[in-house]
Amino acid sequence: MLGLEIPKRRADQVRKTLLKHSLINNELKIKRLGDYVYIPLASKLGMDVLEEIGLEDIKTVDMEFEIHKKSPRSLKDYLKGHISPQKIDEIKKSFDIIGDVVILEIPRELESEKYQIADAALKFTRRKAIYRKGSEIKGVIRTRSLEHLAGEDQSETIHTEYGSKFLLDVRKVYFSPRLATERERIVKQVKDGEVIIDLFTGVGPFSVSIARHRKVEIYAVDINPDAIYYLKSNIELNKLQGEVHPILDDAEKFLNTRKLEANRIIMNLPGTACKYLDDAISSLKEGGVLHYYEFSSDFETPVSRIKQAAGTRKVSILGERKVKSSSPGRWHMGIDAVIH
Numbered sequence: 001m002l003g004l005e006i007p008k009r010r011a012d013q014v015r016k017t018l019l020k021h022s023l024i025n026n027e028l029k030i031k032r033l034g035d036y037v038y039i040p041l042a043s044k045l046g047m048d049v050l051e052e053i054g055l056e057d058i059k060t061v062d063m064e065f066e067i068h069k070k071s072p073r074s075l076k077d078y079l080k081g082h083i084s085p086q087k088i089d090e091i092k093k094s095f096d097i098i099g100d101v102v103i104l105e106i107p108r109e110l111e112s113e114k115y116q117i118a119d120a121a122l123k124f125t126r127r128k129a130i131y132r133k134g135s136e137i138k139g140v141i142r143t144r145s146l147e148h149l150a151g152e153d154q155s156e157t158i159h160t161e162y163g164s165k166f167l168l169d170v171r172k173v174y175f176s177p178r179l180a181t182e183r184e185r186i187v188k189q190v191k192d193g194e195v196i197i198d199l200f201t202g203v204g205p206f207s208v209s210i211a212r213h214r215k216v217e218i219y220a221v222d223i224n225p226d227a228i229y230y231l232k233s234n235i236e237l238n239k240l241q242g243e244v245h246p247i248l249d250d251a252e253k254f255l256n257t258r259k260l261e262a263n264r265i266i267m268n269l270p271g272t273a274c275k276y277l278d279d280a281i282s283s284l285k286e287g288g289v290l291h292y293y294e295f296s297s298d299f300e301t302p303v304s305r306i307k308q309a310a311g312t313r314k315v316s317i318l319g320e321r322k323v324k325s326s327s328p329g330r331w332h333m334g335i336d337a338v339i340h
């Protein structure tokens with residue numbers, strides 16, 4: 001292996017110059033023998049570097065160096081030499097960590113490396129189960145198929161978000177940790193005493209987080225029996241100041257039979273929430289706040305839909321945000337609107 005022999009007194013200065021030019025082979029250990037230090041080189045030195053160092057008392061050598069036994073610190077470290085750094089970055093961006101479960105996307109061309117990637121993810125994240133996304137989120141209950149790749153095949157877990165705990169099964173219910181900031185933003189807007197409808201509640205991340213901090217009354221509705229089962233557990237699992245009523249029902253049916261008058265309605269079903277806008281707005285008190293979500297490439301589409309559904313009632317837009325990317329050029333948009 002290629003190395004540089006340097007007298008001890010000059011070793012530090014030469015090491016700094018080599019570092020500056022990324023010429024040290026960091027996988028090998030620097031050696032000290034008698035009055036000399038031997039630095040493993042990543043490549044041959046050019047004349048410019050040799051001149052900068054000063055040639056008089058150093059020489060290049062061919063010798064054995066010990067390999068560093070450093071433990072890998074990143075997914076890149078684990079997969080180095082097997083998968084290109086760009087592909088690893090793509091996989092990393094797709095990571096969703098929900099409690100002890102990791103869900104990741106592995107492109108088809110890496111099919112034969114999938115177990116190796118999953119094993120690396122298991123070691124890197126120190127979670128218990130690794131699943132691969134097997135489909136897009138689909139259907140009424142908004143779940144996806146998952147392929148178990150490493151660790152335990154245990155899809156039920158407890159996820160903690162801003163201090164709230166959520167028991168859920170990633171195979172049976174929708175849950176996205178990427179909405180944590182959005183939920184926290186909504187929690188901060190709520191005041192004690194409000195009556196709230198969380199129309200597509202899932203396992204209750206909006207409802208439970210709000211009720212942990214505020215003395216409110218929340219009607220948390222979902223059509224998926226598993227979501228309502230976990231919502232009930234989550235009401236038990238968290239110390240709530242407010243009251244959450246879990247309701248297993250279709251949103252439209254619920255709104256039309258209960259005819260509540262709410263201060264705030266949350267509509268996080270971005271693909272089809274627009275179908276329920278008329279009924280939801282009818283259940284909002286004068287001056288009530290609507291948190292409406294829609295997949296869109298612009299803000300105008302969801303805003304004009306809200307205005308149309310409000311009819312003769314005045315609408316003031318409080319805020320509009322790209323909550324997360326859903327596909328190239330399209331976002332999960334969030335609109336906050338006051339309906340007067």
Ligand SMILES: C[S@@+](CC[C@H](N)C(=O)[O-])C[C@H]1O[C@@H](n2cnc3c(N)ncnc32)[C@H](O)[C@@H]1O
Pocket residue numbers: 140141142174175176179199200201202203204205206221222223224227249250251252268269270
């Ligand atoms: C995108 S998830 C949102 C869950 C939750 N709000 C969250 O932030 O994690 C939408 C939820 O709406 C529920 N859903 C779909 N259609 C429904 C309907 N017609 N009535 C009530 N719930 C419905 C699904 O079961 C799913 O749990």
